[in-house]
């Protein structure tokens with residue numbers, strides 16, 4: 278399991294970039310080697326690494342996606358359907374496609390994530406534990 282950078286910074290997945298920035302500065306002061314006489318600089322490095330990833334919306338998004346993917350793989354969820362991007366339907370949300378689940382809720386897939394070819398995407402249902410697998 279990769280390091281949870283949100284935990285490292287003391288913020289959450291829903292934090293805004295501004296909140297993350299503030300959390301980063303707080304942690305930086307807290308763990309700065311000059312102010313920390315325990316001699317343990319690992320946390321300081323973790324904080325810097327977390328900021329490197331979460332400090333930019335683009336890399337943050339990538340990190341979020343990777344974490345979600347990892348989580349799904351670990352959980353070994355039941356697969357509702359194996360699809361190609363063409364099986365997905367346009368949703369009312371811009372840039373988002375969906376596929377209806379048997380539970381009545383939907384699987385939402387951002388069009389952006391389908392751009393990368395030859396990848397296998399796992400998407401969780403909004404309403405139950407099933408997932409769909411989309412092969413691009």
Ligand SMILES: [Zn+2]
Pocket residue numbers: 378379380381382383402403404405406407
């Ligand atoms: Zn469902």
